[in-house]
Amino acid sequence: MKxxxxxxxxxxxxxxxxxxxxxxxxxxxxxxTIVLIGQTAVIQQIIDNQNFKGSNIEIVEANETIEMxxxxxxxxxxxxxxxxxxxxxxLKTGVIDVFASxxxxxxxxxxxxxxxxxxxxxxxxxxxxFAPQIDGSLAVILDIGANADVKPEMLAQFGILGSIYxxxxxxxxxxxxxxxxxxxxPEKGSVVVQxxxxxxxxxxxxxxxxxxxxxxxxxxxxxVIVTDGFTGNILLKMGESLYGILSERGVKDDFxxxxxxxAVGGSPIIGVNGNVVIAHGSSSALxxxxxxxxxxxxxxSKLTEKIKKAFA
Amino acid sequence: MKxxxxxxxxxxxxxxxxxxxxxxxxxxxxxxTIVLIGQTAVIQQIIDNQNFKGSNIEIVEANETIEMxxxxxxxxxxxxxxxxxxxxxxLKTGVIDVFASxxxxxxxxxxxxxxxxxxxxxxxxxxxxFAPQIDGSLAVILDIGANADVKPEMLAQFGILGSIYxxxxxxxxxxxxxxxxxxxxPEKGSVVVQxxxxxxxxxxxxxxxxxxxxxxxxxxxxxVIVTDGFTGNILLKMGESLYGILSERGVKDDFxxxxxxxAVGGSPIIGVNGNVVIAHGSSSALxxxxxxxxxxxxxxSKLTEKIKKAFA
Numbered sequence: 001m002k003x004x005x006x007x008x009x010x011x012x013x014x015x016x017x018x019x020x021x022x023x024x025x026x027x028x029x030x031x032x033t034i035v036l037i038g039q040t041a042v043i044q045q046i047i048d049n050q051n052f053k054g055s056n057i058e059i060v061e062a063n064e065t066i067e068m069x070x071x072x073x074x075x076x077x078x079x080x081x082x083x084x085x086x087x088x089x090x091l092k093t094g095v096i097d098v099f100a101s102x103x104x105x106x107x108x109x110x111x112x113x114x115x116x117x118x119x120x121x122x123x124x125x126x127x128x129x130f131a132p133q134i135d136g137s138l139a140v141i142l143d144i145g146a147n148a149d150v151k152p153e154m155l156a157q158f159g160i161l162g163s164i165y166x167x168x169x170x171x172x173x174x175x176x177x178x179x180x181x182x183x184x185x186p187e188k189g190s191v192v193v194q195x196x197x198x199x200x201x202x203x204x205x206x207x208x209x210x211x212x213x214x215x216x217x218x219x220x221x222x223x224v225i226v227t228d229g230f231t232g233n234i235l236l237k238m239g240e241s242l243y244g245i246l247s248e249r250g251v252k253d254d255f256x257x258x259x260x261x262x263a264v265g266g267s268p269i270i271g272v273n274g275n276v277v278i279a280h281g282s283s284s285a286l287x288x289x290x291x292x293x294x295x296x297x298x299x300x301s302k303l304t305e306k307i308k309k310a311f312a
Numbered sequence: 313m314k315x316x317x318x319x320x321x322x323x324x325x326x327x328x329x330x331x332x333x334x335x336x337x338x339x340x341x342x343x344x345t346i347v348l349i350g351q352t353a354v355i356q357q358i359i360d361n362q363n364f365k366g367s368n369i370e371i372v373e374a375n376e377t378i379e380m381x382x383x384x385x386x387x388x389x390x391x392x393x394x395x396x397x398x399x400x401x402x403l404k405t406g407v408i409d410v411f412a413s414x415x416x417x418x419x420x421x422x423x424x425x426x427x428x429x430x431x432x433x434x435x436x437x438x439x440x441x442f443a444p445q446i447d448g449s450l451a452v453i454l455d456i457g458a459n460a461d462v463k464p465e466m467l468a469q470f471g472i473l474g475s476i477y478x479x480x481x482x483x484x485x486x487x488x489x490x491x492x493x494x495x496x497x498p499e500k501g502s503v504v505v506q507x508x509x510x511x512x513x514x515x516x517x518x519x520x521x522x523x524x525x526x527x528x529x530x531x532x533x534x535x536v537i538v539t540d541g542f543t544g545n546i547l548l549k550m551g552e553s554l555y556g557i558l559s560e561r562g563v564k565d566d567f568x569x570x571x572x573x574x575a576v577g578g579s580p581i582i583g584v585n586g587n588v589v590i591a592h593g594s595s596s597a598l599x600x601x602x603x604x605x606x607x608x609x610x611x612x613s614k615l616t617e618k619i620k621k622a623f624a
Contacts, residue, residue: 134557145494148494148500148501148502148503148505149502149503180546181546182457182460182541182542182545182546188460189460189542190460190461190542191460191461193460193542213545213546213549214545214546214547214548214549214550214551214552214553215549215550215552215553216553217546217550217553218550218553218557219553229494230494230501230502230505230543231542231543231546233494233525233526234492234493234494234525234526234529234543234547235526235546235547235550236526237525237526237527238526238527238529238530238547238550238551239526239550240526240527241526241527241528241529241530241531242554245446245530245567246565246567246568249565249567251563251565251568253558253561253563255557255558255561256558256563
């Protein structure tokens with residue numbers, strides 16, 4: 001297995017990314033290689049500084065970098081040798097089994113849709129994150145930002161995709177799928193979620209448990225939380241902000257620690273023809289290390305193959 | 313000034329409500345009377361049990377109660393002598409200056425729209441809540457649940473309404489109005505918020521400071537947070553859940569204490585021809601007491617008159 005990582009993407013790249021990769025490389029089982037994509041000399045220097053003696057890190061040269069603020073489509077077209085551009089080429093040709101970057105999220109999304117493309121039958125691939133729960137578990141939440149505007153059919157598909165993801169990577173036999181809403185009753189909420197409720201209820205592929213409200217977000221009432229990319233993004237980022245706020249105030253608590261994004265470090269785009277993971281823009285070495293482990297679980301669990309099968 | 317309170321609405325009514333009223337009555341300035349609406353004998357018994365000796369509580373009989381799960385329109389039509397029905401009659405005829413209830417939110421909304429009616433020029437009245445901020449202040453957030461589906465023009469009006477509310481009840485001279493979004497740039501977010509951004513930016517009546525993200529929700533970047541009733545409701549309820557979760561875990565922190573809804577206890581429907589406040593369904597005596605003080609501030613600040621003037 002080869003895990004491809006953009007060494008140049010992220011607020012603290014390449015240093016934090018490469019340092020995280022060195023940490024991960026020492027924990028991965030035999031047969032798993034990390035392929036770092038970026039400026040070889042710079043990457044090699046950081047690896048050498050870590051006194052890394054292993055043989056499971058490779059480097060593929062990419063001499064351009066797409067910056068955070070760049071327009072995704074234009075950047076990918078004008079910089080074919082960017083670390084993100086090269087990453088998608090390696091993913092498409094099967095050189096790597098998964099591609100992850102903490103860089104320009106838009107470019108990762110555009111690269112996924114135009115390079116490896118959406119799986120047939122899926123309307124719009126969502127990004128799936130994790131929401132910490134009071135019982136110590138993590139719930140899958142999707143979409144967390146790819147689709148600000150959704151249709152009921154898209155939300156119903158998010159339910160199926162999230163269910164497959166939770167089962168594949170977390171080993172939950174029959175994940176409880178819930179719809180984020182502003183009331184428990186089926187007739188509550190926006191026109192879109194009211195219709196999505198009916199579709200989710202009729203969907204035989206999933207274990208739909210109904211609506212949950214904002215007050216239930218942390219309460220371990222679901223394994224998969226379905227929502228649009230607008231609400232999901234705001235909820236997740238608000239949740240993530242708690243760790244920083246309370247750490248600064250000196251509050252130490254296991255549950256609050258779980259809201260630290262570093263614990264997972266990455267969110268896959270699911271429903272495309274390949275494994276793609278978006279890492280947090282401000283990824284630290286710890287976040288990067290944990291993101292590599294998530295990539296490993298995603299490849300090992302054959303997530304994309306399972307999704308293709310479900311929508312075939 | 314007469315503050316009308318539904319004694320029968322809420323999970324712990326009438327006991328918690330009446331006990332909260334007795335607490336509030338002892339703190340209110342001279343000239344302010346609380347009018348309790350509900351079953352006189354029951355209410356009087358609770359007041360007597362509190363050994364209340366003041367003269368600033370009156371009771372108006374209402375022998376029916378609208379239950380939490382009832383259909384709002386049907387309930388108001390079939391129960392004209394319900395505490396909510398009587399409350400709106402007293403508000404419309406000017407007997408009371410504000411009407412508040414912890415009961416059926418839908419009935420409070422329908423009562424507002426059909427009895428005292430929307431102020432001319434306002435598309436859809438929102439419900440305004442408070443979001444606790446890390447600097448100890450409170451930001452107004454609206455809409456928190458009246459309108460799950462919104463148009464850009466509605467969000468722009470929420471900005472104006474929230475600004476007037478923050479200025480009137482919190483004394484902020486030029487409240488910073490922000491739009492809740494999934495990125496800072498104007499072109500981010502759903503089609504509706506992208507258009508709302510432009511309208512808010514062009515609106516001369518307010519001090520628009522741009523988009524804020526979920527991570528900024530608690531960060532004191534705005535005095536007024538504009539959002540649709542779907543997102544606002546979910547965010548607020550998720551925020552409120554923190555107090556319960558962390559209290560149970562033994563975490564004590566001033567900021568977390570602020571997420572306790574009891575500190576404010578009520579949210580006005582703004583943009584209707586009268587002062588209407590919705591209290592939390594599970595209102596305690598403390599929440600009720602603080603809600604009465606909010607009602608007092610709303611009447612004293614001439615909130616509704618100021619809104620009418622702004623939209624004249």
